[in-house]
Amino acid sequence: MSCNAAVFRFAPSPNGELHLGHAYSAMVNHDLARSSGGTFLLRHEDIDTARCTPAFERQVEEDLGFLGIEWDEPPRRQSAHMHDYAAALEALAAEDLVYPGFMTRGEIKAYVERYEEDEGKPWPRDPDGAPLYPGLDRHASSQERERRMSEGERFAWRLDVERAIEMVPALTWEEHGASPLGESGTIVARPLEWGDVVLGRMDIPTSYHLSVVVDDAIQNVSDVVRGRDLFYATSIHRLLQALLGLPDPRYHHHELILGDDGRKLSKSAQDTSLRSLREAGMTAEDIRRMVGLPGRPPA
Template sequence: AWLGITWETAVRRQSEHFAAYGAAIDRLSAQGLVYPSFESRADIARLVREREAGGAWPRDPDGAPLYPGIAKSLSAEARDRLIGQGVPFAVRLDMAAACARAGGLRWQETGQGPAGESGDVAAQPEAWGDVILARKETPTSYHLSVVIDDALQGVTDVVRGVDLFWSTSVHRLLQELLGLPVPAYRHHRLVRDAAGQKLSKSTQAAGLRELRAEGASPADVRRLVGLP
């Protein structure tokens, strides 16, 4: 309320809507666009090191190596056996198949991307590889949750930090595959400290409560992120 932002109630909590995300996974599975992968993070790190011994391995826009595993080639029987044995797994999007199904995708950007991208932007979901959409112990992911939540809540405009600019490519792909409406996007610059470090909870940076206590006004906060 202090910032002059109002929102509809009740507030939607993702932990209360796993069924909706599971239904989306089921729809993608019915199209043959997802598969379970069973490698641990340590397994994946080892596979990446092995592949990098022969040259550079591709990385996503955030700098993380693309999934190098072989789970996509496992037979249905092998997958069922591993799941039946209780082996932890992640549900991944078959990016090549998904992109082939969806075709070229674009979005309308009213802010700016990291290199000044604005207006009609071409999505590049293939740059992310076979992204994780859910895990055995957590039946959703950021990518899946935001597109489902935005659609169910009738969101027309998404405003968020520029560090999520290219994630929009994955979100446009999921919207297309699931038949969801497409909002407009506005990505704003990040709030950084004097050393250029992004302010975030992980670095215990000052939040709105602290900024307000220090005398900042709502206009000051909006200015920090490049909003009018």
């Protein structure tokens, strides 16, 4: 995993309290950075300005301090760099790779239900289980698009994934962790499984998929270490990196810390929040042992 000048990052969204799963990912990244002599970065992924708050951001930093985690540069706040994401979106638009998708969630749901009833088979879904975007407006004329946008109709900028994969060679990535099915090594990317993903909205020029690849490139991240729930999203990230001419980091998708019910932890579960555990008298060493890490981090 490690190499000279390795750069790792922990990138939470400050929209709730950190829990044990966040602690595990942050400590694994920090341990790898310190053991390799590399750099550890903190990024606040706060593009959702309705839910992300300065108060949660401060608490993220307090929780990391409690865990003994120090970052080597001032944190990057996505909300302060919307121009970077807008420029990436404009570059994709210049290649005719994005289009305004006007279908609402309700319209998508109704379309899928009609299809499944008429055809007697399920509509395709992405790896997260959401129905693929029907793309009825993918080939609308520029005049129609401009008319609907000028009239204030809400839309999302979507990637024309079929056109995009025609422009790049077969994509792979090097996986140093494992997929949910145990795959590792050289992984073949399958972005078509995601359909026409959202890359930006009429009021926010980015989405998670676009901002994360732009940020990783700007910050020279060499090793993306994150939970296995994001393993399949790497296919879209590799496609965007290739389209935008961005470097491709090494990937390590680690196991998830699950609750007693076997489900992924949620920020709404207060009993596993780091603040609750800290207030209950637990130490950073206790937290490390709870998530299966050695009691002391690398020097």
